[in-house]
Amino acid sequence: MATRVRPSSKRCAVIGGSGFLGRHLVEKLLDRGYSVSVFDIRQSYELPGVTFHQGDLCDKQALLPALKDVSLVFHCASPAPASDDRGLFERVNIQGTRTVIQACIEAGVQKMVLTSSASVVFEGTDIENGREDLPYAKKPIDFYTETKIQQEKLVLEACDKDKGFLTVAIRPHGIFGPRDPQLVPILVDTARRGKMKFIIGDGTNLVDFTFVENVVHGHILAAERLRPDSPACGKPYHITNDEPIKFWDFMSEVLVGLGYAAPRYHLPYALVYGLALLLWLLALILHPLVSFKPTFTPMRVALAGTHHYYSCDRAKEDLGYKPVVGLKEGIERTVQSYPHLRQGA
Ligand SMILES: NC(=O)C1=CN([C@@H]2O[C@H](COP(=O)(O)OP(=O)(O)OC[C@H]3O[C@@H](n4cnc5c(N)ncnc54)[C@H](O)[C@@H]3O)[C@@H](O)[C@H]2O)C=CC1
Ligand SMILES: CC(C)=CCC[C@@H](C)[C@H]1CC[C@H]2C3=C(CC[C@]12C)[C@@]1(C)CCC(=O)C[C@@H]1CC3
Numbered sequence: 001m002a003t004r005v006r007p008s009s010k011r012c013a014v015i016g017g018s019g020f021l022g023r024h025l026v027e028k029l030l031d032r033g034y035s036v037s038v039f040d041i042r043q044s045y046e047l048p049g050v051t052f053h054q055g056d057l058c059d060k061q062a063l064l065p066a067l068k069d070v071s072l073v074f075h076c077a078s079p080a081p082a083s084d085d086r087g088l089f090e091r092v093n094i095q096g097t098r099t100v101i102q103a104c105i106e107a108g109v110q111k112m113v114l115t116s117s118a119s120v121v122f123e124g125t126d127i128e129n130g131r132e133d134l135p136y137a138k139k140p141i142d143f144y145t146e147t148k149i150q151q152e153k154l155v156l157e158a159c160d161k162d163k164g165f166l167t168v169a170i171r172p173h174g175i176f177g178p179r180d181p182q183l184v185p186i187l188v189d190t191a192r193r194g195k196m197k198f199i200i201g202d203g204t205n206l207v208d209f210t211f212v213e214n215v216v217h218g219h220i221l222a223a224e225r226l227r228p229d230s231p232a233c234g235k236p237y238h239i240t241n242d243e244p245i246k247f248w249d250f251m252s253e254v255l256v257g258l259g260y261a262a263p264r265y266h267l268p269y270a271l272v273y274g275l276a277l278l279l280w281l282l283a284l285i286l287h288p289l290v291s292f293k294p295t296f297t298p299m300r301v302a303l304a305g306t307h308h309y310y311s312c313d314r315a316k317e318d319l320g321y322k323p324v325v326g327l328k329e330g331i332e333r334t335v336q337s338y339p340h341l342r343q344g345a
Helices: 020-031 060-067 086-107 143-157 183-192 212-225 247-257 269-286 298-305 313-319 327-336
Strands: 008-015 035-040 050-054 070-075 111-115 127-130 166-172 198-200 236-239 265-267 308-310
Touching (some): 008 060, 060 070, 070 212, 086 111, 111 212, 143 166, 183 247, 198 298, 236 313, 247 327
Parallel strands (some): 035 050, 070 111, 111 166
16 A cells, blocks of 8 residues: 655745745755755755755646645745736735645645735834734735735635644744845935935834844744644734834934935925825826836835834744844844945945
8 A cells, every 4th residue: 555655844845935035044944954945936046955946836737846745835935016016916926825725735735834924914004013913904005915915814714723734924024134135225226316315204103124034033933833732823923023113214224334325304204105106106007108117106105104013922922933133233234245235336
């Protein structure tokens, strides 16, 4: 009689493992003795101990070989929020996540950790010390957020102890660190074009920025604590640095660290938000004729001018989470890692 080989608990797959967070996660998993199978639409590096599978996660047949003999799957793939492409977000984050779940069940995967986002509860207005029981945003701020909500619901609803398939979602916020393709590069590009002189609003709004290694730590704890008797089954967890900082202080520290001037002049929030909305609508209407991508999108303006910081008490209680790198050190290490983005480089 053929016996099915039970997948090793130290063999895992990272879907989206070529990306910023995914690669940091892969590196930490290797350090901890896991063997890793990466599935991504692109291959961005090579590492001993990692097997790469290139393909689109919407394609179940392409996914299955990457999940062979794997007991644990991390799903941290998503199109970049800046693409603002509704069709792409729906295809990858919603239909693609359905396919990932089906493929995991078919391949006998026992645990799945989704990288969701704390933004699933953000509607563009203040959130102070928000806990996981806040309702999902009824009016999500953009297509990216809208599909992250659906994605999280799909994964958490798929948690089934009887079938032996356990799921959990990590909700990070404002991830930064070496090799981030988004936050620091966009910030520097905006500064180089002379557009980082202004503070939107009064500059006192508090925000979470989370060093990438803390986000990785939260994912691995969640995976290792996820058992049928664990409170983590089918639940979302905020993972932050647990050190909310003024949005504009964080921006200034990164900019000054890289040799650029800190923003100084204040602009009223409502005025900038209104202008950003107008530009976004114009870009949408004129899209077939002219293509332009405004830097200050309504989403970025809302993130820059409101409080949005979250409690990670639930992760502390259920997962034993505590940040491993403080904000000050995280910022220093990030700034050091971008010599090519320094002023004058
Ligand atoms: N960067 C941030 O501040 C935050 C990110 N997140 C979430 O964290 C996760 C990772 O984000 P990052 O590492 O920042 O993004 P990233 O863009 O660096 O990585 C995403 C990866 O997904 C891959 N991918 C995209 N579409 C795919 C497809 N159809 N099939 C296979 N692979 C595909 C990309 O090639 C890329 O390597 C995402 O789910 C994102 O929504 C959540 C909160 C904050
Ligand atoms: C005002 C301005 C042009 C600031 C430059 C920095 C921004 C590009 C980042 C500041 C907050 C960041 C952020 C995200 C992307 C990059 C920023 C807008 C996310 C939208 C990434 C995906 C998420 O799930 C939530 C993040 C919130 C914070």
